[in-house]
Amino acid sequence: MVAQNIAFGIIAGITVLAAIGMVSTRNIVHAALFLVMVLGGLAANYVLLTAEFIATTQVLVYIGAVMVLFLFGIMLTRAPIGRIPQMTGATWPVAALSALALGGITVYALIDRFGTDSLATDNTVFRTADVSDSVFSQYIIPFEAVSVLLLAALIGAVVLARRD
Amino acid sequence: MTDLLGLAYWAETSIKLGVALIVIPTAALMLGYLFLLKMMAFMQSRLGPQDVGPYGTLQLIADAVKFLQKEDIHPAAADRRVFRAAPVVVLASSFLLFVVLPTGPDAVVENLDTGIFYAMAVSSLSVLGVLMAGWASANKYALLGGLRAAGQLIAYELPLILAVMGVVIQADSLNLQQIVRAQAEGEIFGFGLIGNPFILTQFVGFLIFMIAAQAELTQTPFDMPVAETELVGGFHVEYTGFRFLLFFMAEVATAFAFSALATVMFLGGWWIPGFDFDAPVLNVLGPVVMLVKILLVAFIIFWIRFTYPRLREDQLQKFAWKVLIPLSLANIVVTGIFKVVL
Numbered sequence: 172m173v174a175q176n177i178a179f180g181i182i183a184g185i186t187v188l189a190a191i192g193m194v195s196t197r198n199i200v201h202a203a204l205f206l207v208m209v210l211g212g213l214a215a216n217y218v219l220l221t222a223e224f225i226a227t228t229q230v231l232v233y234i235g236a237v238m239v240l241f242l243f244g245i246m247l248t249r250a251p252i253g254r255i256p257q258m259t260g261a262t263w264p265v266a267a268l269s270a271l272a273l274g275g276i277t278v279y280a281l282i283d284r285f286g287t288d289s290l291a292t293d294n295t296v297f298r299t300a301d302v303s304d305s306v307f308s309q310y311i312i313p314f315e316a317v318s319v320l321l322l323a324a325l326i327g328a329v330v331l332a333r334r335d
Numbered sequence: 336m337t338d339l340l341g342l343a344y345w346a347e348t349s350i351k352l353g354v355a356l357i358v359i360p361t362a363a364l365m366l367g368y369l370f371l372l373k374m375m376a377f378m379q380s381r382l383g384p385q386d387v388g389p390y391g392t393l394q395l396i397a398d399a400v401k402f403l404q405k406e407d408i409h410p411a412a413a414d415r416r417v418f419r420a421a422p423v424v425v426l427a428s429s430f431l432l433f434v435v436l437p438t439g440p441d442a443v444v445e446n447l448d449t450g451i452f453y454a455m456a457v458s459s460l461s462v463l464g465v466l467m468a469g470w471a472s473a474n475k476y477a478l479l480g481g482l483r484a485a486g487q488l489i490a491y492e493l494p495l496i497l498a499v500m501g502v503v504i505q506a507d508s509l510n511l512q513q514i515v516r517a518q519a520e521g522e523i524f525g526f527g528l529i530g531n532p533f534i535l536t537q538f539v540g541f542l543i544f545m546i547a548a549q550a551e552l553t554q555t556p557f558d559m560p561v562a563e564t565e566l567v568g569g570f571h572v573e574y575t576g577f578r579f580l581l582f583f584m585a586e587v588a589t590a591f592a593f594s595a596l597a598t599v600m601f602l603g604g605w606w607i608p609g610f611d612f613d614a615p616v617l618n619v620l621g622p623v624v625m626l627v628k629i630l631l632v633a634f635i636i637f638w639i640r641f642t643y644p645r646l647r648e649d650q651l652q653k654f655a656w657k658v659l660i661p662l663s664l665a666n667i668v669v670t671g672i673f674k675v676v677l
Contacts, residue, residue, distance in 0.1 A: 191589050192357055198414075200414075200417070200470055201417075204368055204417065204467070207463065207493065215603050216393060217600050223447065223448055223453075224448070224452070227449045227452050227456045228452075228456075230456040230457065230459075230460070231452070231455060231459060234459070234460060234463065235456060235459025235462070235463075235492070236459070236489070236492075238374035238463065239459070239462045239463060239488075239489060240489070241464065241467065242463070242466045242485070243482065243485045243489070245465065246469070246470055246478060246481065246482055247482060250470060252413070252414045252470075252471070252473055253414075267483075299448050299449055299452075299509055322599060
């Protein structure tokens with residue numbers, strides 16, 4: 172597991188640096204590109220955790236779709252090159268507080284649920300079929316809840332975008 | 336592969352890396368020469384390159400050397416770091432596509448379980464590079480080209496992925512080797528000699544995949560993002576020298592990779608009728624068969640590129656959202672019904 176630990180250290184370091192870069196940069200497009208690096212670093216860590224399917228989904232959905240839409244929206248409206256004077260970072264205490272609160276809740280929930288679990292050390296990769304099996308049996312109710320939520324968001328977007 | 340040759344992980348990886356570094360530029364050069372230079376010339380009643388090498392075969396290598404000699408120019412107002420990173424992102428996206436392409440029972444860089452899903456994910460990364468290039472150039476034509484490219488790639492990525500779903504349902508797997516195996520072991524009404532290439536049962540999927548791939552490659556009739564008559568070249572207006580070369584190589588290499596994906600999913604991949612699926616000799620013959628099929632698919636892609644006029648931006652978006660996406664969803668439903676019934 173030594174190689175995995177070293178790889179984790181490097182990837183986590185890059186991810187954290189990119190995250191700091193994202194909140195401290197004075198250019199909105201740079202912030203979005205730093206976010207791409209953070210999401211890519213997370214995907215790399217999922218690969219280390221042998222969750223290949225989740226890593227691929229992370230790349231496809233977050234980098235390939237969400238971040239492209241972010242950048243598209245930013246560039247379509249106003250994205251000057253260089254420092255943007257309005258981006259002073261003056262509200263950082265509030266942002267830090269909410270980030271801490273959200274992070275605290277997530278970490279607590281994860282430790283509470285999976286705190287004693289350990290990763291299999293025999294390098295088995297979770298097969299995609301296993302992921303879908305557990306999604307459609309054990310986790311069917313959360314899956315359906317998320318589906319309905321996404322459908323509601325979809326309909327909401329259509330209603331907002333309608334011209335009449 | 337490890338079991339076959341008994342190599343250590345690092346040795347195997349460096350061999351694979353070396354092979355990939357030879358194969359990808361060769362593939363790009365081959366497509367570029369055969370189709371972009373020669374075929375286009377013949378279709379336009381020209382001779383094409385003649386002087387460098389026999390029949391002008393070395394023309395692209397001469398061009399590459401010329402590009403490498405050029406001065407590395409940045410626009411004064413450009414965002415330098417993003418400007419430099421953009422072509423690398425685009426090229427990395429097309430290199431990553433080659434990781435999963437199978438060319439024989441063991442001749443594959445990495446036989447990923449998520450196969451085709453991974454290919455779709457990494458191919459979507461190129462949009463990021465295009466947007467970065469368009470924005471960082473500090474040029475309104477480049478920015479417009481980048482935005483058009485992003486809008487188009489978002490619209491056509493959906494039908495591309497949905498078209499693949501039909502194949503995945505029929506083959507029961509995302510893994511590209513399993514998809515080849517499903518075609519090799521399939522039967523057409525009890526006749527199993529040539530297997531069952533999915534182009535027969537998934538013809539609608541094949542059509543949608545080819546159309547969407549054409550759009551992903553921003554080739555005519557979907558070349559609004561690089562329309563030279565209105566945008567002087569789109570997102571790569573400001574690029575010269577080896578940075579432009581990277582964009583060019585990525586474009587042709589991606590065309591090759593998409594042709595290979597179409598071959599694997601719809602034309603039976605590397606399998607040769609009459610051979611055992613795991614026969615070691617297919618590691619040598621497979622790549623040859625793959626190459627012939629890839630050139631065939633690439634021929635169609637470039638044929639359409641040289642013969643069709645450009646679609647308008649609104650026609651292009653309407654075609655994706657109102658025709659291709661409903662059609663590919665219907666294809667999934669029909670495939671699903673057949674899968675359950677048969």
